[in-house]
Amino acid sequence: MRWTIKPNPEKAKLENLQKALQVDEVVATLLLQRGIETFEDAKSFFRPSLDDLHDPYLMKDMDVAVTRIEQALSNNENILVYGDYDVDGTTSVALMSSYLRTKTEQVATYIPDRYDEGYGVSFKGIDFAHDNDFSLIIALDCGIKAIDKVAYAKEKGIDFIICDHHRPGDNIPDAVAVLDPKREDCNYPYKELCGCGVGFKLIQALASKEGKPVEALSEYMDLVATAIGADIVPITGENRVLAYYGLQVINKSPRPGIQAIISQTNKKELTITDVVFIVAPRINAAGRMKHGNHAVTLLTEKDFESATKYASEIESYNSDRKETDKRITEEALQQIEENKEQEGFTTVVYHESWHKGIIGIVASRLIETYYRPTLVFTKSGDMLAASARSVSGFDVYNALEACSEHIEQFGGHKYAAGLTLKEENYEAFKQAFEDVVSKTIDKTLLVPEVKIDMKIELAQVNDKLWRIIKQFAPFGPGNMTPIFMTEDLVDTGYGKCVGDDDKHLRITVTQQQADRVVCIGFNLGDKLPLIKDKKLFKAVYSVDENHWQGNVSLQLKLRDIKK
Template structure:
């Protein structure tokens, strides 16, 4: 698949000039800030200081007053409360947040996590049945519930009140719950729509503290869990999420929660050095592994426990499941890539193997789609049903292609870039033909182009340690506030690059004679040695600060190398 480096539209220069009025602001930094919507000096101050005082009043959220009142009533009457969480990091961290917060003040609580494969997504009827059997009078859903109309109505039918805490898009109607907390509601005027499910739950607890004059300091201690849910759920790292992430990572670095400490140990990560942008590929996969391979109850129990011995055992089990998930991921992907190679002339890839594990098919489909540049469906046989995941490429709407193929599907759902589906085995061949034909029709037979968004094209001579230092202070990074990515064209090496461990290139680069020569590292790009030795080349890179024996130097972290078109 052809890759294109797409430079983002040039920042409004009037806004850039406004920011440059502030002393010691490099032009590169002003450009980056304006691209990210930071257009005035007051906005810049808020951007660089995402502190707890910047949190919004929770009662700006629709139904917050009703939710807090119902929760208060439950506690006053000694009612049993069930926290119903989704099976991913966002949901399990939200459940742990509520368990830790209420354990100190109210003990008539319980939690429930559905089985991904037997109960599916959202609030399940089995979960409502569990609530009834354990004499719960109130269910609070966390990171789910906004589409669970049937289960919520069944809950109310059983005289169990329901509060929804969710952040997903709504359907045509709002569930008939006592309160529905979701900033995505069209009638909700909450100023930030991008909270995670755990973030919405956090606002609920903040509102509870505020209503009753409770010192919120103990709640802040649990931001270590909220940053997990926020960073691993790919919500925008902007506005209030920057506050949650900025403060949450501080608490995560010093957290004494047994489950979190145990996770750092099995991951062999230094707790005091963890960064927000690390969480998605360290904590995310291992916490999600339970739901993919076994049951997410394990993850919720680990994050909720206050017992060190139990935490150690659960973390080791979670690590075992994650290793198993990695094995499935590797073997299933290898087999899928071979199958895809045999069918690469098709307009789309529909890959099926009865032995593949359902829990890793989203990853398998993503990797095949990326390598071959085609929309991909990866399927397996589970409980006498063909089921799996679909992934798009570039700007292709895979949900639209599935909709056109719906006559051969039993179920499907998702969005433009990713979806899940199930069908009868006897319909697999007909679905494949229809899906491939629809993809060909929607693309007019054209090949896909992968666009990689780049912040700025810059001259290496304009880079310095001060700019790199300020960029580090633009963290926390994440979705919609990514670590800045730059292009430099017509670059050359100062001396012959060193090849490290037969994989990496270490070199010094510059553009014009007399310019500074900057250290650069290109990980896993030793195969580009001939390109950089031939003459001029272009680089796609991020700025790093290399520290050795107390000395800090600028270093380019090169992501891609391309021969210059000069």
């Protein structure tokens, strides 16, 4: 791994913040690295407030969207809430439909079939709306590129409101309202909302027209926090506020569907990481293995017993997902090994039988092994469909845009995207993608990087520091768990490999006269020789706590070790 230490903050700023907050240099440095320079900044960081949420009417088209929904409600129109089949999409649909159902019974939901319709707004979905007399479709987490679909709906007398957060193309669909903070002509102050976050701003705008404060919408914040975690958007600004309050709802009074998922685990209090690794994969599994409708049904169910039944069905989909994911990953790794002579700056693999719902996960797994911009293709009807994943620092969306002559359709973000192309264009696309990446990628990005906040002494790791670090949560992009580096460490002689196949490393370290600290290094078992026989070494780690037989103690979570 590449170790990159972040630059030290300006001395004057550091001293000012230390003085203003009465904190030590370590805490002040961590805060400045996160853009927190004043007492007021620190107050809103450590005590997120719903008052810090922006006025939803600052978003372009919000007033038009609210007016159209109010018209639909007063005219008793049928409203179809339409969303993507992933976590962000299904939570968005659950949020919008359950809110609207407090106003009208004329609401239905629609999640496209991943295999039959593919991503985003579909002609089939619009036909369904037309056949069932829906005059308004609210599309969430999709729609920003659905120019032809929105035009088709208009011909059939159906209006569209789009709530999206993906990058728009050159043209915006001709919908009644297009809510997307990433629109160039949108001056909304915060650009990083997820799809469910944009949906939340719309219900916030609707509620404010009735004079209701944002606190009245707290029951929907568990959905928003789940989407924020799952969609890996920055946990800064509004996302930090919504994630913070959403986690409180998840831990104190979650909706029955989320409570049913949590009750299958032995977790007492969930962090955003738990939401990402426990709640999100199960919600996602419905759309991957069966149909996204199952996730919406679970998330909108009001009866806990019924929700428990749905959650156990989804648990079985998740088990199937794990098995399928493992098998396809093994097949993909074998395919790469067999084509080693073609190795370049990208990883592109294809098999017609691979499960379309799993290829995104497989792409992420391949990056763990080969660390290259990666595409995993499978057959989808008469097309090939792929999931793209990227390495830190490289924009895979831009790379796909540069290959668009070979692609039928694509969309997504900097680090994750999806596309479809004709089978006969596969080889030409594969070559074009390799050419673009090889010419544009900074070659250092092909080595995984660990970003270190600062170098500290082992003696500086104590309970007080840990108590403050815990208040930095929720963690995520833009506010990652603090990472430290300490030199001249020595193992006290108890270092050993643990876990299946001795994959992990467990050591107890000290530095000069500092207290001993236990460390765990997942997947670092092969580093044992570096610490044997009292050799001095340096380590990169985060501070964590270990719960064992009712006792809680500090431990270091190792990221890497070097001699």
